[in-house]
Amino acid sequence: MKIFGIDPGTATTGFAVIEKIAGRVEALDFGIISTRPRIPPAERLLEISENIAELLEIHRPEIVAVESLFFCKNQTTAIAVAQSRGAVLAEVARFGASVVELTPLQIKMAATGSGRADKKQVQKMVQKIFALEKIPRPDDAADALATAFAAS
Amino acid sequence: MKIFGIDPGTATTGFAVIEKIAGRVEALDFGIISTRPRIPPAERLLEISENIAELLEIHRPEIVAVESLFFCKNQTTAIAVAQSRGAVLAEVARFGASVVELTPLQIKMAATGSGRADKKQVQKMVQKIFALEKIPRPDDAADALATAFAAS
Numbered sequence: 001m002k003i004f005g006i007d008p009g010t011a012t013t014g015f016a017v018i019e020k021i022a023g024r025v026e027a028l029d030f031g032i033i034s035t036r037p038r039i040p041p042a043e044r045l046l047e048i049s050e051n052i053a054e055l056l057e058i059h060r061p062e063i064v065a066v067e068s069l070f071f072c073k074n075q076t077t078a079i080a081v082a083q084s085r086g087a088v089l090a091e092v093a094r095f096g097a098s099v100v101e102l103t104p105l106q107i108k109m110a111a112t113g114s115g116r117a118d119k120k121q122v123q124k125m126v127q128k129i130f131a132l133e134k135i136p137r138p139d140d141a142a143d144a145l146a147t148a149f150a151a152s
Numbered sequence: 153m154k155i156f157g158i159d160p161g162t163a164t165t166g167f168a169v170i171e172k173i174a175g176r177v178e179a180l181d182f183g184i185i186s187t188r189p190r191i192p193p194a195e196r197l198l199e200i201s202e203n204i205a206e207l208l209e210i211h212r213p214e215i216v217a218v219e220s221l222f223f224c225k226n227q228t229t230a231i232a233v234a235q236s237r238g239a240v241l242a243e244v245a246r247f248g249a250s251v252v253e254l255t256p257l258q259i260k261m262a263a264t265g266s267g268r269a270d271k272k273q274v275q276k277m278v279q280k281i282f283a284l285e286k287i288p289r290p291d292d293a294a295d296a297l298a299t300a301f302a303a304s
Contacts, residue, residue, distance in 0.1 A: 083238030093198035
């Protein structure tokens with residue numbers, strides 16, 4: 001089963017494609033979609049949508065995992081992330097995959113066994129789980145891997 | 153010049169198409185896009201996107217006006233509105249129209265001349281400006297008309 005994890009943002013959207021076969025997980029692809037800061041917000045959202053659509057077509061996942069959005073200290077960031085998330089989710093529905101929403105707690109628990117784990121600990125576990133040479137960079141790609149893993 | 157106004161939401165998205173010719177404005181069309189509450193969030197976002205894309209193709213506006221999102225008392229609503237807004241804006245960029253973002257204050261000022269006008273007052277002025285028989289219903293359609301007018 002192929003799971004596609006997404007960590008939405010405006011400037012950077014992390015993505016990861018993992019496969020689960022016979023209880024084992026493997027990272028097939030991960031990285032980020034970057035948008036240029038100088039273009040209008042609507043065009044940045046389209047750029048993210050089009051890149052996500054392309055990745056979905058390439059990898060054809062059964063499930064798409066996205067972190068749920070809750071209260072955020074920075075309201076402006078929360079709105080920007082929610083907008084990106086909305087554009088991405090519409091694209092996932094167009095592709096036809098099932099969406100799994102996971103809380104930050106569920107994602108941390110899945111990767112580390114603890115809800116109090118910090119970002120670094122999650123990243124280290126992501127490296128271990130997928131037997132990667134290094135901690136995946138940038139953070140958004142590692143977050144997308146953790147999100148995909150939590151849905152596996 | 154044709155201006156398309158959008159008031160994004162999850163359950164109900166208001167839209168309005170107005171035309172400005174020789175300094176006079178006319179409402180060509182207005183209404184709402186409703187999504188079914190029982191379908192998954194991603195599919196509701198897709199439904200809104202597809203309806204907006206269809207309306208843009210029919211009316212071919214030069215400008216699309218959307219209210220800016222700021223701090224909102226209800227965080228859950230703000231996130232839902234932002235997600236809908238993101239899906240809609242990506243669709244507007246795909247169509248190729250220019251996006252004009254207007255603050256609630258700018259919209260009120262344009263319709264009533266006062267930044268302290270209440271919802272009812274804005275709606276009454278929308279009725280007057282577009283010489284409509286009644287106040288446009290539901291509220292989201294009236295809001296979309298006010299938004300489009302503010303961009304005219």
